[in-house]
Amino acid sequence: MEIKVLRNILDANDQMAEQNRTLLAGKKIMMVNVWASPGAGKTTLMLRTAEALKDKARMAVIEGDVASSIDTVKLMESGVTAIQINTDGGCHLDAGMIHTALLNLPLDELDIIFIENVGNLICPGEFDLGEYKKIIIASTPEGEDKPHKYPLMFTIANACVINKMDLMPYVNFDIDSFTRTVTGMNQGVEMFPISGTRGHGIDKWADWVLKNLVKYRINRA
Amino acid sequence: MHEMTITRSLVDITLEEAGKANATKVTSVSIVLGEMSGAVDQSVEFYFELMTRDTIAEGAKINFRKVPNRAKCRKCGNIFKPGGIFWECDKCHSMEMEIISGRELYVESIEVD
Ligand SMILES: Nc1nc2c(ncn2[C@@H]2O[C@H](COP(=O)(O)OP(=O)(O)O)[C@@H](O)[C@H]2O)c(=O)[nH]1
Ligand SMILES: [Mg+2]
Ligand SMILES: [Zn+2]
Numbered sequence: 456m457e458i459k460v461l462r463n464i465l466d467a468n469d470q471m472a473e474q475n476r477t478l479l480a481g482k483k484i485m486m487v488n489v490w491a492s493p494g495a496g497k498t499t500l501m502l503r504t505a506e507a508l509k510d511k512a513r514m515a516v517i518e519g520d521v522a523s524s525i526d527t528v529k530l531m532e533s534g535v536t537a538i539q540i541n542t543d544g545g546c547h548l549d550a551g552m553i554h555t556a557l558l559n560l561p562l563d564e565l566d567i568i569f570i571e572n573v574g575n576l577i578c579p580g581e582f583d584l585g586e587y588k589k590i591i592i593a594s595t596p597e598g599e600d601k602p603h604k605y606p607l608m609f610t611i612a613n614a615c616v617i618n619k620m621d622l623m624p625y626v627n628f629d630i631d632s633f634t635r636t637v638t639g640m641n642q643g644v645e646m647f648p649i650s651g652t653r654g655h656g657i658d659k660w661a662d663w664v665l666k667n668l669v670k671y672r673i674n675r676a
Numbered sequence: 677m678h679e680m681t682i683t684r685s686l687v688d689i690t691l692e693e694a695g696k697a698n699a700t701k702v703t704s705v706s707i708v709l710g711e712m713s714g715a716v717d718q719s720v721e722f723y724f725e726l727m728t729r730d731t732i733a734e735g736a737k738i739n740f741r742k743v744p745n746r747a748k749c750r751k752c753g754n755i756f757k758p759g760g761i762f763w764e765c766d767k768c769h770s771m772e773m774e775i776i777s778g779r780e781l782y783v784e785s786i787e788v789d
Contacts, residue, residue, distance in 0.1 A: 456699075457785050459785050460783040460785050461782060462689055462782060464707065465681075466685070466689070547678055578678040581781060600761065603761050607714075607779060610712075610779075639763060639764070640758070642774070
């Protein structure tokens, strides 16, 4: 006998993601899921974002890492509230891990939570964590063919940060072609060329974050 | 890769649905995988075999239905298959597209006794 099922294979994760969403909506906290390859500049962007949002919004970072807590220590040393999840070799974070992290954060004192996902451009794309926005960082030394190789994440991200713009004179990165590819496959995406180390472009990026916080809160008022 | 997580969920869904139907044996499971989802068949089969030992799904076969990437051109409406380095319309060469398939990842049906 055949039984029709039609269920998303990851539906247990999706249900947990909805629980996270409900929890955060109750606290009016916007959560942003940050994707990138290892070394693209996720932690650097978190540090810069914290500087830019200082006095404007209270943020925390959930750090997903395969095995170390170096990034969490770096953030905490800079005064950013951060919590570490070690995936023990796992290639992605799931909504259950985020749920546990959320319960260990001071939710009444936060406006925005960023999730620094595991450095990987394939697996995290399948796992809804309960975030409001997904962002992807590509860095110029990685070359402009990343969206062709990893289309899933580039087609569903809400914003795409192009990091390490200061290295443009030294690398072969065709920014026009990259931008056309990403905005072609993903109509709603917004592009932010930045240099995380020098701070260029961070103001526009931080404006986008704050604008979305306002939108998020209006929708939940 | 996350085949282990995917397969864990697949086994849970299979046993849950079979239980609801009071089945005594699951003979096959049909899943739909979009081209963009990175799961590797052999790996899913490997974990499935391990995780279903001593359950009513032991020995069940997995049927994989693959769904290719498809996009609809926003300029001319042509439906085409993007892939590799070709993420543009094969008629008008516009790069503006709407992805219409390739992201699937779901259990379609199970066959039980
Ligand atoms: N030249 C340059 N280097 C950068 C930039 N952003 C980050 N880096 C460097 O790239 C390396 C990896 O950055 P990190 O933020 O740790 O990346 P993550 O692995 O994605 O968290 C570090 O050595 C950073 O200093 C940038 O805009 N320009
Ligand atoms: Mg990092
Ligand atoms: Zn066309």
